[in-house]
Structure formats: C-alpha cells, structure tokens
Amino acid sequence: MKVKIKKIIITFFTFIFMGFTILISISIITSRLNNEVPSILNHSVFMIVSSSMEPELSKGDIILINRIDPKDIKENDVITFVMKAGNSNIVNTHRVIKVNDDDTFTTRGDNAPSYIQETVFYKDYIGRYTGFKIPKVGLFIDFLFSNLNILFGLIILIAIIIIGFEIKNIINHYKENRTKNEN
Structure with missing residues (x-):
C-alpha cells in the first residue's frame, strides 16, 4: 500500500512540475513574440552579461527580479532596466546611487568607475533584484x-x-x- 501511495505522490508532483514548465514556456514565448519581458507572478529572470556589478553579480549569473513599483525603489537597491546602446536596447542591472525627483534614477555598476553613471527613467525600469542568484548558469544557457x-x-x-x-x-x-x- 505504501508503494502505491508513494507512486501516486511522485506522479502528482511530476505532473505539477511539467505543468509549471509548460506555463513558464508559454509565458516566455508569448512575451518574446510581443517584445515584452517574460514575467510570472511579478517576477522575471535575467542573465548578467557583463562584469559591471562584480563582486556581487558576475557575468553569467542568473538573477531573479521582482517587478515592484518604481516609486518604492531606494538608494542602494539593485535594479534591472532597459537602456539604449547604439540602435538597440539592452537589459542592464546596476545599483541605484540616487533617486531623483523627476521620475528617474541615477545608477552605477559596483565595478564601474564613479564617473560612469546611467540615468534611468521610470518607463525603462523593469524590476528590483531580489537577492536570489544562480552563479554562472547563464554562461551554459547562453552557449546552448x-x-x-x-x-x-x-x-x-x-x-x-x-x-x-x-x-x-x-x-x-x-x-x-x-x-x-x-x-
């Protein structure tokens, strides 16, 4: 009898995991088709693509961000945002060094010189880093x-x-x- 119950529980959790994986996949595909950032329960996952936030965040780290209201951001929060780089937009993650009165933040990478700062408009803000990261996994995913x-x-x-x-x-x-x- 115990074996049967154990088998049912394992099967149940396998289907839950598969369902969750399918929902995440649908969310990602739909978001990408609409040029939006994939989000599940107000959380998104991003890969760090540079060393500008070392030592806290390294190139290839996968981070979890929470999509909270930009008005709740404070100095020293680490945020993810969209910025222009030539003719394209890139996603960047930096520390807020100042919250400005004109609906903008001044940010800088922890590893960047003090004179390199970015002004981020609320409209370009995506979310705040939760503190959860998976080190270096992004390098493998990027390769694949x-x-x-x-x-x-x-x-x-x-x-x-x-x-x-x-x-x-x-x-x-x-x-x-x-x-x-x-x-």
Missing part, C-alpha cells in the same frame, strides 16, 4: 541557445527530459520487482 547552437540546445533539452523519464521508469520497475520478490 546562441544562434548557432539553438538546435543543439533544443535537442539536449529534449534528451534530458526523455532521459529523466526513462530513469524514473527504470527506478519504478526496479522497485516493483524488488517488492514482488520480497512478497
């Missing part, structure tokens, strides 16, 4: 999903999912056989 490696990345992702399910099936089969042999 670069333009040249997107097909390779998708194949690896699908293979990992299939291998995971097969390992689960083998373990379940082994446990069932062991239970039968004990009885």
